Amino acid sequence: MIEMQDVWKNYPDGTPALRGINVKIDKNEFVYIVGPSGAGKSTFMKLIYREEKPTKGQISVNGFNLGKLKQRKIPYIRRNIGVIFQDFRLLPKLTVYENIAFAMEVIEAPKRLIRKRTFEVLELVNLKNKAGNLPAQLSGGEQQRVSIARAIVNNPSVIVADEPTGNLDPETSWGIMRLLEEINFRGTTILMATHNKEIVNTMRKRVIAIESGTIARDEIRGEYGYED
Ligand code: ADP
């Protein structure tokens, strides 16, 4: 469902970030993306959610060739990919409910469906009782659960998570991992870039290691493999 063929990325200032990536990720996989800082992990993820375009090569998601995508098809791809960040990126002046509902409003979902589905995902992330709170009134783990709810509210086929536990303590991080596992179990492909050795080595999923812009390792039931 995600395929890259000889993908290269140079940033406009000339920095090489990815150098000849070939990879295939099937529907329903859970994949950890690991590697040293600056190796190209975030760039790899950004190409998938189309925050960046490749300099060279082909990327397809769900059969759509991202390079040939017409401008008007971009919203379709975006709603099919939920994104989760280390720093949550919630809208500070909107309540928890509004932050999640907003993701459905931008794709012009019907009002009644927005209400029903927003409460459904609030229930899944166990935050129904915080629906009316502002993000600043929540703990870090709760804010990340809101951002997960926002990422899944439009039923994407893929979740891209860039260091989702990077700002959280170990116990809270495990809560987030249980939630991502549940979402994966319900049928969503998950790609997660992480420096969390303990999580990668405990979960034993597919591990793709990126080093200096190339794939250095790709193992089923892999390990973290670094000492940082
Ligand atoms: P990682 O996520 O593994 O830390 P990144 O994908 O963020 O790596 O970065 C890969 C390389 O691209 C690094 O050398 C980084 O400095 C560079 N880079 C990332 N974003 C930009 C940008 N917008 N402009 C120029 N260089 C960038």
Ligand code: ADP
């Ligand atoms: P953490 O252990 O992640 O640091 P906090 O101590 O920040 O958590 O929060 C503990 C609980 O108190 C959470 O349920 C959070 O929602 C609630 N809380 C924290 N700050 C506020 C606030 N300003 N208003 C309302 N509830 C808050």
